[in-house]
Amino acid sequence: MISLEFILQSVDRWLRDRLGHEVAVAVEYVLVGLFVILFFAVLGLVLVFMERKVSAWMQVRLGPNRVGPGGTLQTLADTIKLVSKEGLTPAGADRFLFNLAPVLMIVVSMLLLAPIAFARNVQLWDINIGVLYVSAISSVSVLAVLIAGWSSNNKYSLLGAMRSGAQIVSYELSAGLSVLTIVVLSGSLQVSQIIEAQQTGWWLFRGHVPVLVAMIIYLIAVTAETNRAPFDLAEAESELTAGFHTEYSGMRFALFFLAEYANVFVASAIGAILFLGGWMPLHLGNWDAFNRIMDWIPSSIWFFAKTFFFIFVIMWFRWTFPRLRIDQLLELEWKYLLPLGIVNLLVATTIAVAGWYF
Amino acid sequence: MFKEVLAEDQDCLTLNVGPQHPSTHGVLHLVITLKGETILRVDPHLGYIHRSIEKMCESLSYRQFIYVTSRMDYLSAHINNHGCALCVEKALQIEVPQRAQVIRVLMDELTRIASHVLWWGAMAMDVGAITPFFHAFREREMINEIMEETCGARLTMNYMVPGGVMYDLHPNFQRRVKQFISFFKSKLNEYDELLTDNIIFKQRTQHIGVLRREDAISFGATGPVGRGSGWACDVRKRAPYECYHQLQFEQVVEQAGDCYARYLVRMGEMRQSLSIIEQLIDNIPSGDYQAKTKAVLKLPKGEYYSRVETARGEFGVYIVSDGGTTPYRIKFRSPGFSNLSALDHMSRGHKIGDLVAIMGSLDLVIPDIDR
Amino acid sequence: MTLKQYFRNIWDGMRSLAAGMRRTGYYFFHHKEIITQEYPDVPPRLAERFRGEVVMPHNENNEHRCTGCTACELACPNGTIKIITKYEITPDGKKKKALDKFIYHLELCTMCNLCIIACPTDAIKMSQAFEHSVFDRSQLIKILNKPGSRLMEGVE
Numbered sequence: 001m002i003s004l005e006f007i008l009q010s011v012d013r014w015l016r017d018r019l020g021h022e023v024a025v026a027v028e029y030v031l032v033g034l035f036v037i038l039f040f041a042v043l044g045l046v047l048v049f050m051e052r053k054v055s056a057w058m059q060v061r062l063g064p065n066r067v068g069p070g071g072t073l074q075t076l077a078d079t080i081k082l083v084s085k086e087g088l089t090p091a092g093a094d095r096f097l098f099n100l101a102p103v104l105m106i107v108v109s110m111l112l113l114a115p116i117a118f119a120r121n122v123q124l125w126d127i128n129i130g131v132l133y134v135s136a137i138s139s140v141s142v143l144a145v146l147i148a149g150w151s152s153n154n155k156y157s158l159l160g161a162m163r164s165g166a167q168i169v170s171y172e173l174s175a176g177l178s179v180l181t182i183v184v185l186s187g188s189l190q191v192s193q194i195i196e197a198q199q200t201g202w203w204l205f206r207g208h209v210p211v212l213v214a215m216i217i218y219l220i221a222v223t224a225e226t227n228r229a230p231f232d233l234a235e236a237e238s239e240l241t242a243g244f245h246t247e248y249s250g251m252r253f254a255l256f257f258l259a260e261y262a263n264v265f266v267a268s269a270i271g272a273i274l275f276l277g278g279w280m281p282l283h284l285g286n287w288d289a290f291n292r293i294m295d296w297i298p299s300s301i302w303f304f305a306k307t308f309f310f311i312f313v314i315m316w317f318r319w320t321f322p323r324l325r326i327d328q329l330l331e332l333e334w335k336y337l338l339p340l341g342i343v344n345l346l347v348a349t350t351i352a353v354a355g356w357y358f
Numbered sequence: 359m360f361k362e363v364l365a366e367d368q369d370c371l372t373l374n375v376g377p378q379h380p381s382t383h384g385v386l387h388l389v390i391t392l393k394g395e396t397i398l399r400v401d402p403h404l405g406y407i408h409r410s411i412e413k414m415c416e417s418l419s420y421r422q423f424i425y426v427t428s429r430m431d432y433l434s435a436h437i438n439n440h441g442c443a444l445c446v447e448k449a450l451q452i453e454v455p456q457r458a459q460v461i462r463v464l465m466d467e468l469t470r471i472a473s474h475v476l477w478w479g480a481m482a483m484d485v486g487a488i489t490p491f492f493h494a495f496r497e498r499e500m501i502n503e504i505m506e507e508t509c510g511a512r513l514t515m516n517y518m519v520p521g522g523v524m525y526d527l528h529p530n531f532q533r534r535v536k537q538f539i540s541f542f543k544s545k546l547n548e549y550d551e552l553l554t555d556n557i558i559f560k561q562r563t564q565h566i567g568v569l570r571r572e573d574a575i576s577f578g579a580t581g582p583v584g585r586g587s588g589w590a591c592d593v594r595k596r597a598p599y600e601c602y603h604q605l606q607f608e609q610v611v612e613q614a615g616d617c618y619a620r621y622l623v624r625m626g627e628m629r630q631s632l633s634i635i636e637q638l639i640d641n642i643p644s645g646d647y648q649a650k651t652k653a654v655l656k657l658p659k660g661e662y663y664s665r666v667e668t669a670r671g672e673f674g675v676y677i678v679s680d681g682g683t684t685p686y687r688i689k690f691r692s693p694g695f696s697n698l699s700a701l702d703h704m705s706r707g708h709k710i711g712d713l714v715a716i717m718g719s720l721d722l723v724i725p726d727i728d729r
Numbered sequence: 730m731t732l733k734q735y736f737r738n739i740w741d742g743m744r745s746l747a748a749g750m751r752r753t754g755y756y757f758f759h760h761k762e763i764i765t766q767e768y769p770d771v772p773p774r775l776a777e778r779f780r781g782e783v784v785m786p787h788n789e790n791n792e793h794r795c796t797g798c799t800a801c802e803l804a805c806p807n808g809t810i811k812i813i814t815k816y817e818i819t820p821d822g823k824k825k826k827a828l829d830k831f832i833y834h835l836e837l838c839t840m841c842n843l844c845i846i847a848c849p850t851d852a853i854k855m856s857q858a859f860e861h862s863v864f865d866r867s868q869l870i871k872i873l874n875k876p877g878s879r880l881m882e883g884v885e
Binding site: 320 | 395552714
């Protein structure tokens, strides 16, 4: 059967046969780099289109329907527009940092793709501290936001950047705690082993209430970490016009835009891996026939279906809720999410130690 | 005063909000002084859309000047026109036929709903929810279509003339208004689901921008802003015009004085307006829709004042006539101007996000403030 | 804040948020509620009273009903209408005032309808045309009476 794993292995074998080990590895590095860039471009196009359609349908509108069949080429047209626009650096801005920030932002998002398992045995880097790596790298993006806000020499940008600093540092904690809940249950930080541990069932179904609570906390925390409504205080278009990227235009703005969607994808992918078993198909107890049918569906489809489910939920949040205020945002984290997360982790640990999960 | 703030604190930041800013709903310019995110003071700078409407009216005849007032508070254009027509009728002692009175009240209340619906969407947008804005426009569109059918235009209808209304009602009017009433009643509950009960919205608006009753009176804050502070200032009740004294409706008054109270007042007013329309829609008396008036109107020498309740508050028209065909002087008392004057008082000590919520709850229409 | 109250707050908050999500979720899946009007593809239905621009109807003999009385010009608040009259010799040899040019400045017009009401002979009316954009504003100055048109018989 043709799967993502099969394709990659044949490419690998083909390269090794012709080029020898060292050159093949070098070529593979380049190929992976190209893949990541291409994947980001496609991801941006797909997610922006999805967001526009989701928002349109929730707002009793049709959404983009002019360019291409059903409006599918709309985002491509927008990208061409953004690329061909003048990238303006405002007078008084710190030119070096101003140009560094969007690049830093997109590099961070690209790095985050490394430990994600796209399908069975398809992973760029199966590092043994995978989830730790993700939470460590993802907090670097706050630096990009701070740099962007400070170097723009704009008061709105500065306010937005300062807000996002406080916000991301706080919400890292809750995201980390809910990830830990699964790490405790799986007994590993390695992404492939966390998925392997869900062979008999996803953690969401096996882990009782604590995993459900952890999933809700995780969803809220990553929505805040990726700076999306209702936690988009760094941008807050009705208060700060566009927050930290007020002064950006053209391609540099597009990079911020792309990074936001890439971060949403990564956050959802990690959520899918932790709580819904990544590429693992849905298995129900002893129903062998059912499980066989589920196994027949390619693992990459399972992974992307779960990831897009989470992405949809995050978009659903965005198009339903009003924005929080900065002090309420921190209050939610420190008074509600963090205590609940700690208690939840304790309960989950008890369950894991006692082996009470299914 | 500016120096005084700076002298107290050297670390404060001056931020220009507007005249091009998403939350100012037009070309309002606010100079805010911040310490961190906390607002120390707000200075509204006006005049970006000043068109000297009062001066323009001095060169227009008493039939012509009415339509200009649609360009002030364009969201309650009908009610503005109504106020002007009332003032001319008062001066000339024209008896408006019963049918015209009922038509005027019906149109006023439809306008009020349309205005409040738009405000609801804009308020949601100010606090960061975008979806309600589109839902609000769906309902507003229905009212606009009703207006288009009867009055001929959707925003600046110019339907009021001295002595009555310009045309008779369209034959479809009653059917479509009834359709709208039944549709809108179910949608009002959706509004509650999306915003009124929403915990984030409550957090954003409760105890924010508190305006006490005394302050509301001294700032002259009328309409939902005054009533949200516990001041029963509805002109329709206090000085009834047309057939309002025959109608059963309540004056919605909330005591808290915060943004949420103002929100609740407007939500309540939409329901009250619906009940007024329901009372009238099947009881439109037959008869003339316009009183007989002279082709050229000349107001007797003197001063005349009339007031109406627009969606934003008390709108007053003051005409000084020297006996000619055009007014000697016209003064409009627009509710938005007085309501805006309370902004600084309400937003001191709050955050930037609160300023936006307070401005949303004031329901500002900038051309109404600048005139 | 007691512990019970703390959890009650969380529960109430979550419920209120879920209510909002249920509403938007409903609209996400019910596409029949979509109200977008696809304007250039589907022409809008305009009410017959809709005020788009002032027109002067002519009958098949190229006759209009305008006597050139300038009532509309006086009623207009913006100076949108300018009427130029001429003297015509009637068959019985008398000089009679008649319309030469009815100049209508669409770019100044606010569609207030006062001219239509003022017209004693119903010579002008509002049309539903609303797509007025042109590349040069001089094209918005229109002469409403067609060339060679004359006053309808019996209209005084």
